[in-house]
Amino acid sequence: MKWVLWLLALFAVAVAVTLATRYNSGYVLVVAPPYRVELSLNLLAVLLVVLFVVAYFVVRLAIITLRLPTEVGEFRLRRRRDKAREMMLDGLKAFFEGRYAKAEKASAAALDPQEPPTVNAINALIAARSAHELRKYSQRDEFIAAAENNAPKEIVLRLMTQAELLLDERRSGEALKILQSLRAKSGRQHTAALRLELKAYQGSKNWDAVLDLLRQLEQRNAFDKTLIQRLRCNAHAENLKSRILNPRALKEYWQTISSVDKKDSKLAAAAAHACIATGDCVTAHQIIEQSLDGQWDSELAGLYAECLGTDVIRQIERAETWLKSNPNDASLLLALGKLCIHCELWGKAQNYLEASLSVEPSHPAHLVLAQLNEKIGRPELAKDHYGKGLKLALKRLERLG
Template sequence: MRLLFWVALLFGGAVGLALFTQFNQSNVVLFYPPYRVELSLNLALALLLLVFFVLWTLFSAARHLSEMPRRAAAYRERKRMSGAQAALREAIENLFAGRFARAERAAREAQAWPAQAQTAALIGARAAHRMQESERRDKWMEQVTDPEREQARLVSMAELLVDARDAEGALETIAQLQAQGGRQIHVQRIALRAHQHLKNWSEVLRLARALEKRNALHPVLALRLKQMACEAMLEERRQDAEALQDFWRTLSADERRAVRIAEPAARYFAALGKQDEARKIVEEALKVNWDARLVQRYAECAAPGQALPLIQQAEKWLVQHPADADLYYTLGVLCLGEQLWGKAQSNFERALKYADTAQQVRLRVRSHLALGRLFEETDRLEEAQRHYRESAMLAA
């Protein structure tokens, strides 16, 4: 439609110009004494247009000639910028592809454009780090001086230091970052790894809890880290009942019920004479996680002469787990402590009956030893010797 409009306008102008020149009989007279020049108006207008076109062409050519140096410089700058951008893309692709030497070379080429020189330095630092060139990595990082890129430099440096097992250096870098207000999830992950290397278990536990709340850690990994931290912190307090109790109160219900936390906690409480606390720990944990380690630990939760409530509880569990060899062994140990010889013998024998897997050889050894001690206490020496021999053969 637009083309049709312009074609119509062009033809209309041509028709108007033809009519104007056909009926125009005017003349133009120019006096320049002693000369006199007489022209038709049509020719005069045509000459004026021609002069205007020639002058416009001359001025345009002069302007373009004067701008040629600037345009040449702009062209060279655009070419250098385009080459630097291509080199930066190549450096990133090579870094992700594992071609670290090529990535570092491309990063140097990308620095030809000053606007991206420091970004290229960050890529070069990562490439040098992957090749275990720590000095070259640090030289790359020294080139990043722009305040706007300070956070990127610190985060990258902390991550690279943790990867190089320099946990203290990583934490110092993170301290600088946090002094500037940096509290990103990624920084907390880096700090978690650093504290894990340094075995700062209280910080590992705190960070694992914080990251788990923000869904920044896989639940399985978060649980594993919390278990490791709690196991270590429980072991540090195993000789101090008050400190052990205070730490236990700080744990959440889910943490207390985890097998790898509840089992050592019950062991340490029982060793310190806190059998009631140990019993509560095991019973609460077994409500959620039925585990052989907790079941066997239950036998240590009875104070001398006070095992009857634990025996009653174990017999209730037998209703739900009638073929659990570990539970029969634990019940036999509790009965043995109360000198219930017949009941202890039957439970140990049932433990041997149900402990029929390759993973339960150790339980069979312990059951034979327990029966040997039982028969020795009741003056049945031949049977005691038979069970001792069985345990020795299994252990061998």
């Protein structure tokens, strides 16, 4: 509709100009001695319009000519930025595809002083991660240094990447220092930084710090509850192992562990092992009995005979109550066999050991049964069980190897 209106307006102007020139009889006299020029008013108007148009285009041409170097520079800059952005996208795509050599090359090529500092930092750190995956650690460190030089304000981005790569290289101490400096600079750590800090403390075997971080991560719901429980029990187990040389500290630490964590059979087994190593059979038996009464664990039942108290008969009676609900547990049967041997209940011991072998043939059961046969004067049977036990041990070593 607009173009119709413009066309009508153009026709109207043309008609007006035609009528004006037809009825306009005026003229203009230009005198410049010795010359005298007489022009019609209509011709003068046309000449002035033509002169204005020519002058306009001359001025426009001069402006374009003067701005040409600037526009060429801007064009080149846009072209260079477009190429840098294209290389950046190629680097990111190659990195997430796992093509690290191409990602390193493209991200390094995308580094441009004219780009914003954050963009350069991202390119440098993608190149650093790619070099790390290629085990080119010196180039990785150079790219991290480039990120620091190009974008000194992007502290979190750089330090998080550096800490993660150092942890992957198993340099936990250096990674921990970086994360601690990040905490000092940025204040409250975000969840991802706390996760990296947790790995660093695990690598440094600082289990008290691990427990503290797990409490923070649990409050933020950063991990599954089952994983939190497993990691916490593992940290407690490591702390128990570190106190083996100090029985009192070991016992005190076990008392500080929550009743919920004590129900974990793996943690109870670690505590029992530690108590057995210190010779505290009473505490070891209490831990095993309380744990097995709450939740059955075959490995823990096998530990029951590893430390003999002053009342082994009571141990046998307690183990036989467990046997009623777990009649086919090879570890429990083996433990009962060992306890009966200590009390010189040869027949009962043999029955339990043979029952253990019938449920699950194992090297320890054959070894104990061989020793029993030696004691009761059956060297041939003892030799046979030694041989069978040795075969089972060799097969297990082959599987592990």
